[in-house]
Amino acid sequence: MNYQYVDLPNIDKIAEEILKKLPPEHRKKNMFKGYPTEFFDMKPLRDAINKITSWDNIHDIALVSTKPHSFLPIHIDYHDLLKETVYALNIPIYNCDNTHVIFYRVINENILAKHKTQEHGNADEYCEYTDSDVEEIEKFYLKTAALFNTQVPHKAVNNTNEPRIVLTIRFKSRLDVNKIPTLTL
Ligand SMILES: [Fe+2]
Numbered sequence: 373m374n375y376q377y378v379d380l381p382n383i384d385k386i387a388e389e390i391l392k393k394l395p396p397e398h399r400k401k402n403m404f405k406g407y408p409t410e411f412f413d414m415k416p417l418r419d420a421i422n423k424i425t426s427w428d429n430i431h432d433i434a435l436v437s438t439k440p441h442s443f444l445p446i447h448i449d450y451h452d453l454l455k456e457t458v459y460a461l462n463i464p465i466y467n468c469d470n471t472h473v474i475f476y477r478v479i480n481e482n483i484l485a486k487h488k489t490q491e492h493g494n495a496d497e498y499c500e501y502t503d504s505d506v507e508e509i510e511k512f513y514l515k516t517a518a519l520f521n522t523q524v525p526h527k528a529v530n531n532t533n534e535p536r537i538v539l540t541i542r543f544k545s546r547l548d549v550n551k552i553p554t555l556t557l
Contacts, residue, residue, distance in 0.1 A: 374475045374510055374524050378461070379553040380423055380517040382416035387465045389414050390435075390539060394465075398437040399535050402444055404498075406434040412539070420517070421541070424461070424552045431457075431542040438471065438530040438537075446476060446506055447498035449522035450486060457546045459519040466537040467530070468514040476506035476525040501525050514538060515557050519549065 390412065397403065412433045421427050431453055438444055449460070484500045506525050512518075520540070530536040 373519075373549075374521050374526075375512050376519045376549065376552075377515065377555040377557050378424065378517045378519060379555045380420040380463075382420050383463065383516055385416040386414075386420060386463055386539070389416060390465050391537075394435070394537070398435050398537055400439060402437065402439050402442055404434055404436045404444075406432045409433055420463075421461075425543060425547055429543045429545055431544045434540050434542075435465070436528070436538045436540055437535050438528045439535050440530060440533050442530055444528040445498075446474075446501045446503065446525050446527045448501075448525050450488065450497045450499045451522075451542070453542060453544070454522050457543055458521060458523050459547060459549070460522050461517060461541040461543075461547075462514055462520040463517045463539040463541070464514045465539050467532060467534045468536060468538060470532050471513075471528065471530040471536040473512045473514070473520075474508050474527050474529060475510040475512060475521075476501070476527070477509045478505060478525060479507055480505040516555065519547065519552070 409430050418427055482505045484502045486499050488497045528536060
């Protein structure tokens with residue numbers, strides 16, 4: 373499974389509150405940046421997380437931004453924890469209705485580059501693939517919160533005039549997909 377929409381409350385409220393405290397660099401740059409959980413400790417997000425797991429099970433929270441008319445490289449998220457937990461919870465924050473993600477199948481196991489920084493948390497840790505080593509399997513619109521398979525190569529695409537901003541949450545232990553309220557959209 374590449375993704376699964378999740379029935380969570382307060383999605384619009386979460387987006388509204390996060391936009392209020394969005395570090396401005398996310399509007400201007402393509403970036404993946406992790407923040408301490410406390411930075412996003414707000415009631416609507418807590419209430420949503422408590423529907424599927426506990427707040428204490430959050431490992432970290434990152435903001436992923438894709439600037440207008442650009443894309444992120446094809447990659448899998450490279451993080452020791454994710455080898456076990458696989459899924460991140462992605463929540464649309466801004467301009468996700470008209471932008472999308474492409475999932476790929478690897479046809480040549482040939483990693484172009486490994487990016488790993490020494491910064492806090494999960495900043496910029498990914499294995500990059502090149503176009504010729506993968507083929508497209510699925511296009512995904514983040515219409516609402518979704519479990520996102522970080523271990524399938526993917527690329528965010530933004531062909532609009534506004535930045536695309538997503539909140540992505542990683543957990544300490546693997547979520548039980550069968551116990552999560554899902555949605556089909
Ligand atoms: Fe990713």
